[in-house]
Amino acid sequence: MYIYDSVKKEKLKFKSLKPKQVSLYVCGPTVYDDAHLGHAKSALVFDLLKRVLSHDNYKVTYARNITDVDDKIIKKAQEQNKSIKEITDTYTTAYHRDMSALGIQAPDIEPRATESFEAMHEMISALINKGHAYATPAGDVYFDTASDKNYLSISGRVQNEEDTQSRVESSGQKKNATDFALWKSVSDGSLTFSSPFGEGRPGWHLECSAMIEKHLSDQDEAYAVDIHGGGADLLFPHHENEAAQTRCSSNHELARYWMHNGFVNIDGEKMSKSLGNSFFIKDALKSYDGEVLRFYLLSVHYRSNFNFNEDDLLSSKKRLDKLYRLKKRLFGLKVVEEKTSFIEALKETLSDDMNVSKAYALIDEMVSDINEKLDANPKDKVAKREATSNLALVESLLGFGLNNPFEYFQHGFDTTIKTTINDLILQRNEAKKEKNFERSDSIRDEILALGVNIMDTPEGTFWEAKE
RNA sequence: GGCGCCAUCGCCAAGUGGUAAGGCCGGAGCCUGCAAAGCUUCUAUCCCCAGUUCAAAUCUGGGUGGCGCCUCCA
Numbered sequence: 366m367y368i369y370d371s372v373k374k375e376k377l378k379f380k381s382l383k384p385k386q387v388s389l390y391v392c393g394p395t396v397y398d399d400a401h402l403g404h405a406k407s408a409l410v411f412d413l414l415k416r417v418l419s420h421d422n423y424k425v426t427y428a429r430n431i432t433d434v435d436d437k438i439i440k441k442a443q444e445q446n447k448s449i450k451e452i453t454d455t456y457t458t459a460y461h462r463d464m465s466a467l468g469i470q471a472p473d474i475e476p477r478a479t480e481s482f483e484a485m486h487e488m489i490s491a492l493i494n495k496g497h498a499y500a501t502p503a504g505d506v507y508f509d510t511a512s513d514k515n516y517l518s519i520s521g522r523v524q525n526e527e528d529t530q531s532r533v534e535s536s537g538q539k540k541n542a543t544d545f546a547l548w549k550s551v552s553d554g555s556l557t558f559s560s561p562f563g564e565g566r567p568g569w570h571l572e573c574s575a576m577i578e579k580h581l582s583d584q585d586e587a588y589a590v591d592i593h594g595g596g597a598d599l600l601f602p603h604h605e606n607e608a609a610q611t612r613c614s615s616n617h618e619l620a621r622y623w624m625h626n627g628f629v630n631i632d633g634e635k636m637s638k639s640l641g642n643s644f645f646i647k648d649a650l651k652s653y654d655g656e657v658l659r660f661y662l663l664s665v666h667y668r669s670n671f672n673f674n675e676d677d678l679l680s681s682k683k684r685l686d687k688l689y690r691l692k693k694r695l696f697g698l699k700v701v702e703e704k705t706s707f708i709e710a711l712k713e714t715l716s717d718d719m720n721v722s723k724a725y726a727l728i729d730e731m732v733s734d735i736n737e738k739l740d741a742n743p744k745d746k747v748a749k750r751e752a753t754s755n756l757a758l759v760e761s762l763l764g765f766g767l768n769n770p771f772e773y774f775q776h777g778f779d780t781t782i783k784t785t786i787n788d789l790i791l792q793r794n795e796a797k798k799e800k801n802f803e804r805s806d807s808i809r810d811e812i813l814a815l816g817v818n819i820m821d822t823p824e825g826t827f828w829e830a831k832e
Numbered sequence: 833g834g835c836g837c838c839a840u841c842g843c844c845a846a847g848u849g850g851u852a853a854g855g856c857c858g859g860a861g862c863c864u865g866c867a868a869a870g871c872u873u874c875u876a877u878c879c880c881c882a883g884u885u886c887a888a889a890u891c892u893g894g895g896u897g898g899c900g901c902c903u904c905c906a
Contacts, residue, residue: 374836394906407906437904522835522902569904596906601835603905626906627837628899635900664855665845670838670899677844680856687855690869722846726854736870740863802865809867820868827869 366421366716368592369668371600372519372623376718381591382621387423388581389415390620392573392595392603393475395432396456397441399645400463402629402662402673403636407596409659410626410667410719412469414594416762417715428474428580430573431457434566439556449556453479463646466655467662468764476576478567484575485567486560488614489547497613501538504550504563508609510543519608519623520601545606547571570606577607578615586617593620600625627670629662644673653678654776656765660685663721663763679832684729685765686829691732692756692770693827694739700753707731707755715762724763731755743823774829778817786817790826793819 366379381387391411394404411427418425433453442452461471478485489506492498497512510516517523546568551557557564582589589611595604604623611619628635631642649658661681665671707727714723735755738748760766775783789812796805812819812828819828 392906395904401906403906405906410906435904520835520901597837598901598905601901602903628906630899633898636906668837669845672844674844677856680844684855687870694870720846722855723853726846729854733871737872740871797865800865806866818868820870821864822869829869 366418367718368622368624369718370622371597371625371668372521374521377622379622381423382583382586382588385423387418387425387592388590389418389425389427389592389594390573390577390581390590391427391429391472391593392599393429393431394456394460395435395437396453396460397435397437398456399647400456400460401636402631402644402646402649403596404460405463405467405646405658406629406662406667406671407594407626408464408469409467409663411594411624412764413663413667413715413719413721414592414624415470416764417712417719420712420762421716426474426581427472428476428576429472430576431460431475431477432569432572433457434478434556434558434572435569443555459647463650466650467646467659468656468767469659470764474580476580478572478576481572481576481579482558482560482567484579485571486562488571488575488578488610489560489562491614492547492610495613498547499540500562503538504565505538505546506548506562507539507544508547508568508606508613509540510545510609511541513609513613515612516543516609517605519605522601522605543602545570545602547610570603571610573603574607574610574614574619577611577619582615582617584615584617588617588621589615589619591620592622592624594624594626597625597627624667626667629671629673631672632674633672653682654768654773656768656773657682657685657776660765664725666721667719684725686774687732688728688756688759688766689768689770689773691735691752692766692773694736695749695752695756696770698749698753700757701750702757703750703754705751705754707751708758711758711762728759771827774827776830778830782815786812786815786828790819790828794826 367376368379369376389411391407394400408429411429415425415427431453438449438452442449445452464471489498492508493500493506496509498506498508500506548560548562548565548567548571550563550565552564557566577589577593593604593607608619611617630636631644634642636643646658657678661678662671664681711724711727714720714727735748735752738745742748756766778786789808793805793808793812796802796808809819816831817828818831819826
């Protein structure tokens with residue numbers, strides 16, 4: 366396995382801390398709204414990573430947190446006159462529903478900030494004791510960035526006093542402009558938690574470091590986890606600060622490898638609420654099968670920015686269609702697992718920093734190859750056996766091709782229309798049998814008008830939704 | 833202003849020193865009663881300039897054009 370480390374900025378041969386085991390921590394969502402395509406991209410990328418590592422015989426422990434303490438959550442609760450818990454429960458459930466629709470497997474551990482206060486308190490205390498954090502007269506506890514000589518080693522930034530000070534609003538009580546809150550003193554009665562440092566709320570960066578120590582870390586290792594991932598925007602300040610907290614409160618660095626996925630833009634523009642172009646997964650799912658979205662969102666290398674647009678999605682879907690048409694040809698066959706050159710090639714390609722583009726190319730070529738063989742000899746048992754093995758791997762490694770191939774092509778058609786179409790097909794076949802092609806073609810026009818294509822095959826007449 | 837990323841066929845997109853993958857679209861053909869599907873086949877020298885090298889899309893320098901982070905953010 367090779368992984369591009371976004372801190373070292375080079376592709377490295379992956380070496381796990383413990384033999385054949387991998388600890389993976391990914392920054393999850395703050396649950397104050399529905400998940401958008403950006404959340405999907407990140408979750409998909411690391412879902413794929415876990416699958417690739419697992420197929421490489423690593424035992425992967427994957428943790429992805431839920432941030433359920435946050436100012437935005439409080440704001441939302443006030444706006445909607447609901448409790449904090451109602452908000453976080455609603456959107457946590459929604460997040461799980463959307464991720465599941467995209468074929469994303471649940472992480473092994475899903476820690477929540479509200480369940481991790483003890484670990485956070487311990488980390489703050491350790492930082493204070495070691496002289497890396499201080500309390501202000503106002504009751505806040507800040508991390509002292511000047512006390513960490515390796516601060517900024519993650520993002521590779523250069524400290525620039527003038528610049529930083531002009532852009533960061535200083536509370537006046539911080540020692541350095543870059544210092545960040547570990548514990549914020551709050552006493553307005555909104556949402557507070559008691560702590561050894563007074564009533565308040567934890568700083569955002571703290572929960573990840575604390576939960577990693579609690580759930581994944583081994584103090585004897587030089588790194589808390591093998592891999593830490595998240596969106597590219599988290600590199601600074603979030604991951605920089607996480608790393609500082611861990612480094613200064615314990616004896617190890619946070620992660621051996623850092624992975625950051627690129628952004629999802631909509632029609633060339635950054636997705637944001639202010640631009641009014643946020644694209645929620647649940648809305649996308651109204652028009653497209655979850656697997657189609659998965660296939661499309663995964664189709665571009667994870668480190669590149671992804672420009673989402675409907676035209677590209679549709680041409681991407683046509684690629685997945687070909688996989689499903691092959692599945693139709695193989696429908697009902699039992700999978701007999703056997704090694705094929707395709708399987709080896711696919712695993713190897715994905716082990717190269719998840720080269721999905723090349724993986725898709727391999728799939729396209731494999732599908733064409735099998736089709737060609739089946740065209741030449743529809744009973745080619747060897748080809749069929751190979752094909753089922755190949756597709757089984759695609760399903761488990763990439764997570765698509767899992768649907769019933771007939772239903773896949775009929776997304777969005779209800780039973781009534783399906784019945785109508787099937788009736789028309791029966792009528793058309795009657796006409797064809799009588800060689801009444803005028804009638805059969807006019808029936809076909811009727812069927813086409815319903816938004817479907819039909820195809821006559823040796824196995825019967827099948828129909829698919831157009832586009 | 834600081835730090836960083838990117839620029840490959842009409843569109844999407846791999847390749848990062850050894851002579852341009854794959855998909856979509858389009859053309860031609862095979863198959864088909866005709867279609868659809870499937871198959872075959874055709875279509876780029878890699879933003880510009882200079883340099884290093886036997887050899888560069890791939891390295892270096894300089895342009896031009898996009899974009900990201902620096903404030904909450906996947």
